[in-house]
Amino acid sequence: MNLSSLVKSFKEERQLPISPRPYINHSVEFKKSYTPVERAKMLEKVGLNVFFFPAEMITGCDFLSDSGTTTMTNKQWAALHLGDESYGSNRGYFELIKVIRETFGEEFFNNPEKGKSNAFLFHQGRPCEDALFTALGRLGEGQIIPSNGHFDTTAANIEINKIKAVNLFSKELTDEKSTSHFKGNMDTEKLKKLLKTDQKKIPVVYMTLTNNTGGGQPASLANIREVAEIVHSYKLPFFIDACRFAENAWFIKTYEKEYKNKSILQIVRKIFSYCDGITISFKKDGLVNMGGGLFIRNDGYFMKKYPSLPGGILDYQIVKEGHPTYGGMSGRDIMALAEGLKTIVNEDYLTYRIGQVTRFGQAMIDNKIPVISPIGGHAVYLDINKFYKGTKMKPEDFGGISLTALLLSLYGHRACELGYFAFGSYDQKTKIETHPDVNFVRFAVPRLRYEDQDLLSAVAAVKALHEKRDLIPKIEVAYGRELTLRHFKARFAFKA
Numbered sequence: 001m002n003l004s005s006l007v008k009s010f011k012e013e014r015q016l017p018i019s020p021r022p023y024i025n026h027s028v029e030f031k032k033s034y035t036p037v038e039r040a041k042m043l044e045k046v047g048l049n050v051f052f053f054p055a056e057m058i059t060g061c062d063f064l065s066d067s068g069t070t071t072m073t074n075k076q077w078a079a080l081h082l083g084d085e086s087y088g089s090n091r092g093y094f095e096l097i098k099v100i101r102e103t104f105g106e107e108f109f110n111n112p113e114k115g116k117s118n119a120f121l122f123h124q125g126r127p128c129e130d131a132l133f134t135a136l137g138r139l140g141e142g143q144i145i146p147s148n149g150h151f152d153t154t155a156a157n158i159e160i161n162k163i164k165a166v167n168l169f170s171k172e173l174t175d176e177k178s179t180s181h182f183k184g185n186m187d188t189e190k191l192k193k194l195l196k197t198d199q200k201k202i203p204v205v206y207m208t209l210t211n212n213t214g215g216g217q218p219a220s221l222a223n224i225r226e227v228a229e230i231v232h233s234y235k236l237p238f239f240i241d242a243c244r245f246a247e248n249a250w251f252i253k254t255y256e257k258e259y260k261n262k263s264i265l266q267i268v269r270k271i272f273s274y275c276d277g278i279t280i281s282f283k284k285d286g287l288v289n290m291g292g293g294l295f296i297r298n299d300g301y302f303m304k305k306y307p308s309l310p311g312g313i314l315d316y317q318i319v320k321e322g323h324p325t326y327g328g329m330s331g332r333d334i335m336a337l338a339e340g341l342k343t344i345v346n347e348d349y350l351t352y353r354i355g356q357v358t359r360f361g362q363a364m365i366d367n368k369i370p371v372i373s374p375i376g377g378h379a380v381y382l383d384i385n386k387f388y389k390g391t392k393m394k395p396e397d398f399g400g401i402s403l404t405a406l407l408l409s410l411y412g413h414r415a416c417e418l419g420y421f422a423f424g425s426y427d428q429k430t431k432i433e434t435h436p437d438v439n440f441v442r443f444a445v446p447r448l449r450y451e452d453q454d455l456l457s458a459v460a461a462v463k464a465l466h467e468k469r470d471l472i473p474k475i476e477v478a479y480g481r482e483l484t485l486r487h488f489k490a491r492f493a494f495k496a
């Protein structure tokens, strides 16, 4: 028997419970060492707000965000050197047009010679939101933008323009018994109801892929298609916040039978065939540290309904960011992005990436730590209400903040409260604190940055704190309780 046929006959035996990473390290950075007391002193100095804690002092994992924290590939580092810093129409711009068309569809980046702009480059995700919602806000007050779950900056950019941001989370998201793989779906019954009564107030309907505010859970292609059909039956535009589009496509390939034999790129093209516009922060699935874009389908419902808005958005972009051929990005960043978009649809990469986040979440579950399940694509979400169940911690004690402060100072891992403090609000006049539906501490996993050992050490740290949860003190808000986007700015102290 020759070796090739022997290897073929070993089909079953080739399936091992763990596979090697599909990449090797290109360059590494050694950490400095700090003691828990040094970290605690620093954290006290910044009022227990982990956003202000110097990243250099993090000896564990930095789970603050998966945004802009990727390790770039050697091809991306090489691409940086090919960057062209010309003031107009740099080399990367043409590369990017090609990749955006190949990834999302021809109609999202029209031929610039036609003079009809439908693609706008920005330095990250939120200025794209700012440009779009400022244009829509000018159409009048009292508008509503529904979504399967708006990210916090998206909601903030909508509401600053006097539009109401509404989240239509799926029922499965809060149903503990549900084993759905697509808890990030939009509740289409609620959408239909809202459209029936308020269609005139709705300028656009949004879906966020994956649903970051909704536990990082993906949406199915069936749900995306259904939402698009409902929205289009009212001749309204449908937009996708595409930050984690490739991770969402991997979930579709893995859990939606119809797409099992399609490539990631084919699934991505299918997803975007249903929408009329895209806002995206390339800091996630663009695999780069900076960049964003707003892309409007040339022949879509947005263009038909608001033909004059793209011209206004173009002027806005030129005034706020730069010429349309570079927007808010340097030439070298555009080159790295064009390369990153080619890598991100690699199925081996996605299987590894999502597998790693799943193993991280599963290790939490195995250690009886309550996390949102199934595990999403980019982060593990700790359910804070369950974490403190049976203790004296009440919602207004902001136990999520206590946990992040102890985790960082004791064990050197930085996670982020995205729950009662981040998404709640406080009315200074009535002294009433309003709680959101969800109360999480999020462990966002940067792309290509950590090995499983790093993540397992974070599990051990959370386990140690879970075992001592009775002893974790409550939080007092020292500054900023009444502010908007308060978690970025507030200061805290432990209650005596």
Ligand code: F0G
Residues within 6 Å of the ligand: 064, 065, 066, 067, 124, 125, 126, 127, 151, 153, 154, 208, 212, 241, 243, 281, 282, 283, 292, 444
């Ligand atoms: N939309 C989603 C779904 C996001 O997750 C983010 C950012 C944005 C828009 C805004 O993009 O940061 O480039 O301006 N999310 C990061 C996070 C910050 O940590 O989840 P940006």
